[in-house]
Amino acid sequence: MSLFAPDRAFSAFLFDMDGTLLSSIAAAERVWTAWARRHGVDAEALLAHLHGRRAIDTIRALNLPGVDAVAEAAAITQAEINDVDGVAPIAGAPAFLAALPVGHWAVVTSAPRALAERRMAAAGLPIPAVLITAEDVGNGKPAPDGYRLAAARLGMETHNCVVFEDAPAGIQAGETAGAAVVVISATHQQPLDTAHPSVTSYEGLRPEASAGGGWRIGRA
Structure with a gap:
């Protein structure tokens, strides 16, 4: 039916x-692209799998050495709160x-x-x-x-x-x-x-x- x-x-x-x-999308991709560049992550590949998931789950899945996923997710959230342009x-x-x-x-x-x-x-x-x-x-x-x-x-x-x-x-x-x-x-x-x-x-x-x-x- x-x-x-x-x-x-x-x-x-x-x-x-x-x-x-x-x-x-524009605001989220601005924030995540900047984050990816700081951590040596392929931004294009990251953005392809980003949408619809929690930030902490995305970061944990990358399994980056020495990265505190909780702290990084909190920082990304604050950056996204600050950027709602568009x-x-x-x-x-x-x-x-x-x-x-x-x-x-x-x-x-x-x-x-x-x-x-x-x-x-x-x-x-x-x-x-x-x-x-x-x-x-x-x-x-x-x-x-x-x-x-x-x-x-x-x-x-x-x-x-x-x-x-x-x-x-x-x-x-x-x-x-x-x-x-x-x-x-x-x-x-x-x-x-x-x-x-x-x-x-x-x-x-x-x-x-x-x-x-x-x-x-x-x-x-």
Whole structure:
């Protein structure tokens, strides 16, 4: 059944942040490129695998000798908080979020809370009642922990939720959590190979109350 079918309804909407609700690619890549150069890391290769994961997980995976991953992740987070130049909402995201019922949507991001709040504010987006960040889970994406926790805090089951994602790690997290997945491709430079429905942005979409209960994804 299509996610956009009139009889397909969800109890909650769960959103990734970077690349899904807002674009922060330029700012993130500026900070990470500078960090990579300081540590002798191939910046281009690093950026290719950066998005959708927690900073500390990215640094630990590099296994750099003498590097304190916790301290470096904290420094990167502060640099990203300081640099929000160019951070902007994905087209249609503000209106889509404004139409959602309170208590039926959440944001699940790999960013630390301070950075998430900074970027959401810079993009002019509201902070939801449930915001799951890097500090809230022991295992970041692609583990499903964040989406499961968000659904639980909303009082929902993940199999009754729809996840909006843009990166492979997050898509896998949504899949493993048992949720339906919609891929937002606004920031993709190349098409993403995915079996999930993909839309460029939220323009032309709107949440609608379903006659049978819950909320569906309608087309404006």
